[in-house]
Amino acid sequence: MQNAALARQFDQIAAYLELAGDSIFKIRAYREAASAIADYPGPIEDADLKAIEGLGAATMAKSREWFKTGKIRVLEELKAQYPAGLLEVMRVPGLGPKKVQLLWKEKDIDSLAKLQAALDANELDKVAGFGPKTRDNLKTALRRLGELTARTPLPDATNTATKILIALAQVAPDTHIEIAGSVRRGADTVGNINFVASSDTPAPLLDAFAALPLFEAVLTRDETSIKARLHDGVEAELVVAPPSRFGTQLWFSTGSRAHIEGIEAPPAFASEREVYAHLNADYIPAELREGRDEWQLARAHSLPKLIETSDIRGDIHTHSTWSDGVASIRQMAQAMSERGYAYFAVCDHSKALAMTNGLDAFRVREQAHEIAEVQADFPHLKIFRGIECDIMRDGSMDLDDEVLSELDFVVGSVHSAFNLPLVEQTDRIIRAIRNPHVDLIGHPTGRVLGIRPPYDVDVPALIEAAKETGCCLEINASERLDLKDDYARATREAGVLLCINTDAHGPRMLPNMSFGVATARRAGCEAKHVLNTKSLDEMLAWMGKRK
DNA sequence: GCCGTTTTCGGCCCGACTGTTTTCAGTCG
Numbered sequence: 001m002q003n004a005a006l007a008r009q010f011d012q013i014a015a016y017l018e019l020a021g022d023s024i025f026k027i028r029a030y031r032e033a034a035s036a037i038a039d040y041p042g043p044i045e046d047a048d049l050k051a052i053e054g055l056g057a058a059t060m061a062k063s064r065e066w067f068k069t070g071k072i073r074v075l076e077e078l079k080a081q082y083p084a085g086l087l088e089v090m091r092v093p094g095l096g097p098k099k100v101q102l103l104w105k106e107k108d109i110d111s112l113a114k115l116q117a118a119l120d121a122n123e124l125d126k127v128a129g130f131g132p133k134t135r136d137n138l139k140t141a142l143r144r145l146g147e148l149t150a151r152t153p154l155p156d157a158t159n160t161a162t163k164i165l166i167a168l169a170q171v172a173p174d175t176h177i178e179i180a181g182s183v184r185r186g187a188d189t190v191g192n193i194n195f196v197a198s199s200d201t202p203a204p205l206l207d208a209f210a211a212l213p214l215f216e217a218v219l220t221r222d223e224t225s226i227k228a229r230l231h232d233g234v235e236a237e238l239v240v241a242p243p244s245r246f247g248t249q250l251w252f253s254t255g256s257r258a259h260i261e262g263i264e265a266p267p268a269f270a271s272e273r274e275v276y277a278h279l280n281a282d283y284i285p286a287e288l289r290e291g292r293d294e295w296q297l298a299r300a301h302s303l304p305k306l307i308e309t310s311d312i313r314g315d316i317h318t319h320s321t322w323s324d325g326v327a328s329i330r331q332m333a334q335a336m337s338e339r340g341y342a343y344f345a346v347c348d349h350s351k352a353l354a355m356t357n358g359l360d361a362f363r364v365r366e367q368a369h370e371i372a373e374v375q376a377d378f379p380h381l382k383i384f385r386g387i388e389c390d391i392m393r394d395g396s397m398d399l400d401d402e403v404l405s406e407l408d409f410v411v412g413s414v415h416s417a418f419n420l421p422l423v424e425q426t427d428r429i430i431r432a433i434r435n436p437h438v439d440l441i442g443h444p445t446g447r448v449l450g451i452r453p454p455y456d457v458d459v460p461a462l463i464e465a466a467k468e469t470g471c472c473l474e475i476n477a478s479e480r481l482d483l484k485d486d487y488a489r490a491t492r493e494a495g496v497l498l499c500i501n502t503d504a505h506g507p508r509m510l511p512n513m514s515f516g517v518a519t520a521r522r523a524g525c526e527a528k529h530v531l532n533t534k535s536l537d538e539m540l541a542w543m544g545k546r547k
Numbered sequence: 548g549c550c551g552t553t554t555t556c557g558g559c560c561c562g563a564c565t566g567t568t569t570t571c572a573g574t575c576g
Contacts, residue, residue, distance in 0.1 A: 025559055029548035056549045094565095096574050129573080133566055354561040355576060415576060416563075 003037055003044045006063060009072055010034035015087050016078035021097045033059040035326055039508050085111035093141045093452075094134065102127065116142055144453055151189035152234050153449035153479055155515050158183055161193045164214060164236060168195075171208040175199050176246070177238075180253035186287045186518025188481040189449060192235040196250045202240035209238045247271040258291025259284075287521035304526050309517045311527040313535060314343035315510065317388060317411050317442055317474065317501035322367055323348035324356035326506040329367075329383070330374045335507035337381045342536045345386035345409040346371060350398040352390035353415050359387065361403045368406075382536055384408035388442055393417045395431025397438070404437035408543065411474070411501075413442035414455070422456040429457060430465040439546065440499050440531075441466070443476040444483055451479070459487045463494045470546060472497045472531050477516025478509060488523035498523075499531040 014030035036054030037044050045067055049060045062072045089100050089112060103109040106127055107118055117123075119139055124130045130138075152160075161179045168177055178184070181194030197205055206226045210218050215228040219235065227237040241249035245268035252260065266275045276283045281298035285306055288294040297303045319325035320332055327335070329346055336344045346367070349358035359367065368385055375383045386409035390398040397404060397412065404410050412432040420428065432438050444462060445454035466473055473491050475498055476482045483491065483498070491498055500516035502509050520530060527533040534542060 023548080026548050028559080029550095032549080054549075058548055094574070098573060129567070131567060137566090352562090353576070354563090357560075418576095 001043045002067075003040055006044055006066055007034040007038040009066055009075055010037065010059065010062075013072070013075050013078065015090070016075070016082060019082055019086055019090055019097050019100060020078070021101070029054075029056075030059070032326075035506070037063075039326070039506060083110035085114075088112050089115055092138065092145055094137050095141075099129065102129070112142065112145075148450050148453065151191055152232075154183065154186065154188055154190060154481065154518070155479060155512060156450075157190035157193055157234070158515070160214075160230065160234065160236075161195075164193070164195070164212065167212050167214065168197075168205075168208060172197075172199075172205055175205060176243075178250055180239075180250055181237075181255065184254050184286045185256060185289060186515070186522055188484055188519065190234075192237060194253050195236070195238045196246065196253045197238060197240045198243045198246040199240050200242050205240055206238065244268055244270055247273070247275050251275045254286050254289065256290050259289035259294065261291065263295075285521060287518055288524065290522070304524050306521045307517055307525050307527045307530055307533065309514045311530070311533045312341075312500065312513055312517065314341045314345075314382075314532050314539070315502055315504065315513070316345045316384070316386065316409055316440065316499055316532055317347050317476070318344055318504045319348050319388075320346055322346075322363070322370075323353070323358055324505060329370055330377075331507060332504070333374050333378050333381060333383060335510055337378055339510055341381065343382035343384060343539060345384035347386035347388040347409060347411050349415075350387055350389040352392065352398040358390070358398075361399060364399070364403055364407070386411065388413050389438075390415055391429060391432040393420070393428065395428040397432065397435055401435075401437055404435075407437075409439050410437050411440045411442040412438040414446055418446055418452075418455045420455070422458060425455055426458040426461050429462055433462065433465040433469055433471045436469070438471055440472045440474055442474050442501075442503070443480050444473055445487070447480055447482050447484075449479050449481060454482070459483070460490060463487075463491050463496055466491075466496045467494050470497075472499045474498070475500045475516045475519050476503050477501060477512045477514075477519070478503045481515060481519050483519075485519050485522035488519055488525065492523055492525050492529045497531045498525065498529055501532070 010030045011034045014027045017027050032054045036052050040047055040052060049055050049063060062074065066072050086100055086104060089095060089109065107123060109115050109118055119135060124135055161183050165177060176198040178196050180196050182190045183193055199205055202224050206221060209226050210228065214230055216231045217229050219227045219229055225237065225239045227235060229235050239249055239253055247269040248266050251272050263279065266278050269275050269278065273283050281295060282301055282303055284294050284298050284303065315336065318332060320327060320329045349356040351358045351360040364387060371383050371385055385407050387399065387407055388411045389404065391412050391414050392398060393416065414429065429441060433441060445457055445459065447454040473483055473496060475488055477500055488498055498520060500513065500520055502512045504510050
C-alpha cells in the first residue's frame with residue numbers, strides 16, 4: 001500500500017510550485033490529486049487510475065513514473081532548483097512565496113536558522129517590504145513556530161506508531177507489542193514514541209526495529225532496548241521485557257512521570273492489572289495517569305467509567321462538497337452508515353468564509369433538498385441539517401436568525417480576526433453562545449496543533465456563558481484537539497455538555513474521532529458528559545427542549 | 548493541472564486584513 005507515499009510526492013510538488021509562484025489552480029490540482037490518492041480505499045499501485053476523480057493525464061503519467069522508477073522527474077528538478085529549507089521558511093506565518101523568494105535572493109536566507117540570524121543581526125532593515133512591524137511580527141512568529149513544532153501532534157504520532165507496529169508485526173508476528181508513553185495516554189502532543197514488547201529473546205526484535213526503513217538513524221542500544229530517530233526527527237524507543245515482567249514495564253513506559261513519582265517501584269508482573277492490584281488500586285486507564293487525583297480515586301474505587309469511541313452515536317460537525325469538503329453528502333452518509341452511526345449533521349461553512357464557497361441563505365435552503373434526497377436512501381441514518389456558521393468580529397452570526405432557526409444544528413466558529421484582545425475575543429464568542437440558535441461552539445480556542453496557537457480567549461468565561469444558555473462546547477477531534485483536555489475537564493465539571501466532532505472534510509477523517517475521545521477521557525468524561533453519545537431519540541428530545 | 552464542453556479553451560477561489568506603500572501587494576482563512 002503506497003498511497004500515502006505517492007500522495008506525499010504530489011503534496012511536495014504542490015509546495016514547491018507554491019514557492020515558485022505558480023498558478024494557484026495548478027497547485028490545487030496537485031493537492032487534490034494527492035488527496036484522491038490518499039483517500040483511495042485500496043492499494044493505489046493496483047488501481048485503475050483513470051477511474052479516480054482528481055487524477056488527469058499529467059498526474060497519472062507521474063504516478064506511473066513513480067511506480068516504475070521510485071522518482072518523479074519534475075519533483076527532482078524542483079528539489080534541485082530550491083533548497084529544501086525554503087519550504088520550512090514558507091511555514092512562518094506572514095511569509096508567503098513572494099517574501100520568501102525576496103529573502104532568498106537578496107539575503108541568501110534558505111533556512112529558519114538563517115532567518116533567525118538575519119533578524120537578530122538587524123539585516124532585514126533594508127529589504128523592501130520588511131518594515132519594523134513586519135520584522136517584529138516575524139520574530140514572534142518564529143518563536144511560536146519553534147514552540148509549536150517542538151512536539152508532534154497526537155494524530156501524526158499515532159499514525160507513525162501504528163506504521164511501526166505494523167512493520168514490526170511483519171517481522172515478529174507472534175510477539176506482543178504495545179504502544180506506551182504519551183501516545184498511549186492520548187496527550188495532545190508527543191515528544192517521542194514508546195513501545196514495549198514481550199519476549200525472552202530481545203536481540204532479534206531489536207535488530208528488526210533497527211532495520212526498519214522508517215528510521216534515519218539508531219541513537220542508542222543496549223541488551224533490552226533501542227532508540228532510533230525517524231526521518232522527521234521524532235524519536236522512537238522500544239523496550240523488550242520478558243513476559244513475566246511485561247505489565248510492570250508497560251506501566252513504567254506509559255508513565256507519566258507525575259503518575260509514577262512517589263510510588264514504590266512494583267515487582268515484576270505480567271499485566272498492568274496486577275501492578276495496580278499490588279498497589280491497592282483499581283486499574284487506572286492510561287489517559288488518567290497524569291498525577292492529578294487518579295490514585296485517590298483508584299484507591300477509593302471511584303474512578304469514572306470513561307467514555308469509549310464505541311459510545312459515540314454520530315458526528316455533528318462535518319463538511320461536504322457544498323463548501324470545502326472533498327466528498328458529497330451521499331458519500332459522507334455512506335461513510336457514516338459504515339461506521340454504524342445513528343445520525344450525523346452536515347455542517348458546511350457559511351458565506352463569510354468565501355474561500356470555502358460558504359453557503360448563503362439561498363444555498364442553505366437548496367442544500368435541504370439534497371439532504372432530503374439522500375436521506376430517502378438511508379433509512380437507518382438520520383441526516384441533520386446544520387451549518388458551521390462564522391462568528392463575525394462583533395459576535396453576530398454570519399447568517400440571519402431566520403435561516404438559523406430552520407436548521408437542526410448550528411455550530412458557531414471563529415475563522416477570522418484571531419488577534420483580537422482577550423476581552424473583545426471573549427465577548428465576541430459569548431455573544432454567539434447567547435444566540436439561542438447556536439447549539440455548539442466549534443473549536444473554541446482556534447488552535448491547530450503544530451500550525452497555529454490558540455487565540456487569546458477566557459475559556460472559563462465561555463464555560464460560564466454556556467452553562468447559562470445550554471450551549472455545548474466542542475472537542476474538535478481533528479488536528480486541533482480543541483478544547484484541550486484541561487478545558488474539557490473544566491467544562492465537564494461545570495456541568496456543560498461537550499460534543500466530540502471530527503470536523504471531517506472527507507470520509508478519511510472520520511476515524512479521527514478516537515483522538516477526540518482520548519481528549520475527553522483525559523478530561524475524565526463519561527458517556528453522559530458528551531452530547532453525541534445520545535441515541536437518536538434522546539438527541540431529538542434534547543433538540544426539542546432547546547427550541 | 549483538471550474538468551467539461553455551446554469540445555480543446557476558459558473557468559476554477561473570494562474577501563478582508565496588514566503594513567507599507569504614497570495607492571496597493573502580499574498573506575491568510
